[in-house]
Amino acid sequence: MVSSSPYENNRNGVGNKTYYYNQEQLRKRKEEEERIAAQNEFLSQPLRGSRRLQALESRPQGAINDAFTEDDAHESSRSTTPGPPSEKEVVHTVYGYGDLVASVQRLQLQLKKVGSGGGLGGLEGRVAAVQSLLLSPQFGRALAVHNKVQSVRNRIAHRPTANAQVALRDCLDALGNSQSAYAVELATLLTGYELEALMVAHDGVASTLPPDSTTPLPSTTETIPQTLPDHYGADNIKIIKIEKSTEPLGATIRNDGDAVVVGRVVRGGAADKSGLLHEGDDILEVNGIEMRGKSVNAVCDILAAMEGTLTFLIVPAAAQGRGHSGRDSVLHVKAHFDYDPEDDLFIPCRELGISFQKGDVLHIISQEDPNWWQAYREGEEDQTLAGLVPSQTFQHQRESMRLAASERYPRTQRKSTTLLCGKTPKRKKKKGTYAEGGYPMYANTVDEYEPEEILTYEEVALYYPRANNKRPIVLIGPPNIGRHELRQRLMEDSERFAAAIPHTSRARKDHEVDGQDYHFITRAQFEADILSRKFVEHGEYEKAYYGTSLDAIRSVVNSGKICVLNLHPQSLKILRTSDLKPYVVFVAPPSLEKLRQKKIRCGEAFKEEELKDIIEKAREMESKYGHFFDMIIINNDTERAYHQLLGEINSLEREPQWVPAAWVKAL
The missing domain is CATH 2.30.42.10 (PDZ domain)
Incomplete structure (x- = not known):
């Protein structure tokens, strides 16, 4: 029998025991660290189903749940491709608020039983924080929305969804930068017109399908603390x-x-x-x-x-009974005011507003909102996004309020007399005054004092030029600004331009020819024609009537020529309501300094007050009658102004123009 040496006994006894003890400590410490790490990772993730809560609640007290770790490891090694759900698996879960709170409380109780000696002191604080979060009203609201969403998802899980186009784009993004021949071929097929149209058709049909009535609605009996209003049912979201x-x-x-x-x-x-x-x-x-x-x-x-x-x-x-149905037809309007969305405090979205100036044509594509229309500016129809402009009603209302607020003083005595007493104020006759056209200037009998008109938009339509019906050219502007010179330059081309022959009630002179110098009619006939509104403008000079009739203008138009007129702005109201479709040109003065230089250059005598008066009258005309103007020419140089006017007249005979819609409808 071989005896053991003390060395051998020490090595096989105490030494071995110490070795196994150290190994056991290391194993337990490693398992404890893995368990704590697993729980920390678990609690740091959002709750995704009842399965995780059940796993926490089912852990034995003070023991290592090896099955949980193995289950997690097994699941992490699975393919990420979702397979068909099993009978026991819940795809979309609706959580009960009370159940969540109770589960966290049970977890907190389990951690307390384990005690801080197990290294779980930090977890108790985290669970307490989770419990505080669950008790907050914000979480209750979020949970209510989550449950409503899951209810809708469960209900429509077995019916087609309108997301084919999104899926197609995702697929193309996935192919992205791949250089594979198969990927290139697949991308070519997916970007084809036929497949894209098919996806659009699929989404269109899917969006119109009714809910699947065979799919049972999930239970929504859980208590939702102070969440959405009662009318937000699961069917509405x-x-x-x-x-x-x-x-x-x-x-x-x-x-x-x-x-x-x-x-x-x-x-x-x-x-x-x-x-x-x-x-x-x-x-x-x-x-x-x-x-x-x-x-x-x-x-x-x-x-x-x-x-x-x-x-x-x-x-x-x-x-909710909100919203509008249908789309309005396109409305074309001419703006009679300047607008900048940056200066508008009432526009709902300043970035979507579009600016425009007086005279711009806007294409209104939606009038669904009573206060804000959607529109494109003329020439910008290719823009992707429409812009917002104030509606006609809204602009009229706020302009009325602005005028009412700014009106600090009553109307002038002359206006009051006209309105209250019904008497027409006497006007002094102008003796020896002649218009720029060479014939006597006579006052228009249209009421000169009218209440201020609030201008917003005017409906317009495209008018295509006609060779046998040319639009009259009307020159408007303050006196001594050069309208007569421009008219005379045009009239030099007698084959193309002509003047309307005026009417008069005075006796014909020996050298005058009826129908060539004037249309001579009796005073009684003249007064009857005034009452019949046959005159564009008329007045009395040295006890005789003078006037330009609609028939005289129409006679020039019927002859195939362009009628050129120098008229007072008040005449435009009658002329525009006729069938003559006038084209109105406002001849405006330049700045005071340039007007002074022009007079000096032309060798004309002038007074400083006369120049200021010309500019002031031009401003008044533009302010009051500017919405009638089709073109503005600044006459700083007569030759340049003439060529500018002639070029515009030439374009009128070739290109369509925006005119009041009533003119086109009457054709």
């Missing part, structure tokens, strides 16, 4: 996705109490092209950010910073 680039979304919003409601969807924008967002829709969330309770400015700032796919959680307008 809708999820939509819109692709947004760096350009504006193309929609405006407004506050309706705490709600954020779509005010309008602007034509041409991302929202309009998607067809998913409509006026009156109540926006609950965008990309998980709650919108209710936020101001319009705050929501605009949030949306402006977002790009890519925007996921909206909305309550459709149809579910």
Whole structure:
């Protein structure tokens, strides 16, 4: 028998025991660290289903749950491709608020039983923080929205969804930079017109399908603490996705109490092209950010910073009795005022506003909003996004309020006398005064003192020139500005231009020819024609009537020539309501200094007060009658002004023009 040496006993006894003890400590410490790390990772992730809570609650006290670790490791090694759900697996879970709170409380109790000696002291603080979060009203609100979303998802899980176009874009993005021949061929097939049209058709049909009535509605009996209003039922909530680039979304919003409601969807924008967002829709969330309770400015700032796919959680307008149906036909209008959205405090979205000037033509493509129309400026129809302009009613109302607020003094005595007493003020006859046309200047009997008219828009339509019906050219402007010279230059081409022969009640002189110098009629006949509104303008000079009749202008037009007229601005109202379709040119003076230099250059005597009077009268004319003007010529140089006028007349015979819509409808 071989005895053991002390050395051998020490090595095989105490030494071995110490070795195994150290190994056991290391193993337990490693397992404890792995368990703590697993729990920390678990608690740091959001709750995604009842399975995780059940796993926490089912752990034995003070023991290592090796099955949980193995289960996690097994699941992490699986393929990420989702397979068909099993009978026991819940795809979309609706959480009960009370159940969540109770689960966290049970977890907190389990941790207390384990004690801080197990190294779980830090976990107790985290669970307490989670419990505090669950008890907050914000979490209750978020949970309510989550449950509503999951209810809708469960209900429509077995019906087609309108996301084929999005899936197609995702697929193309995935192919992206691949140089594989198969990838290139697949991308070519996916970008074909036929497949794209098929995806559009699919989404269009899917969006019109009714809900699948065979799919049972999930239970919504859980208690929701102070969440959404009662009318937000599960059937009302809708999820939509819109692709947004760096350009504006193309929609405006407004506050309706705490709600954020779509005010309008602007034509041409991302929202309009998607067809998913409509006026009156109540926006609950965008990309998980709650919108209710936020101001319009705050929501605009949030949306402006977002790009890519925007996921909206909305309550459709149809579910609330909001919104408009149908699209208006295009309305073409001429603006009679200047507008800059930067100066408008009432515009709902300043970035979508478009500026315009008096005389610009606007194409109104939507009048659904009573206060804000959607429009394009003439020549900018190729713009993707329409702009906002004040509606006719809204502009008229606020202009009326502005005038009422600025009216500090009553009307002048002369106006008061005309209105209250019904008496026409006496006008002094001008003796020896002649117009620039060479014939006597006579006062128009149209009431000179009319209440101020509020101008907004005028409906217009395209008029195509006709060789046998040429538009008369009317020159308007202050005296001594050169209208007569311009008219005479045009009249030099007698084959193309002609003047209207005036009427008079005075006796014919020996050298005068009736119908060539004047149309001579009796005083009684002249007065009868005045009452019949046959004269564009008329007046009395040295006890005789003079006037330019509509028939005299029409006679020139019927002869195939262009009638050139020098008229007072008051005559435009009668002329524009006729069938003659005049083209009105305002001959305006230059600045005071340039007007002075022109007079000196032409060798004309002048007084400084006369020059200032010319400029002041021109301003008054433009302010009062500017909405009648089709063209403005600044006559700083007569030769240049003549060629500018002649060029415009030439274009009238070749190109269509925007004219009052009533002129075209009457054809």
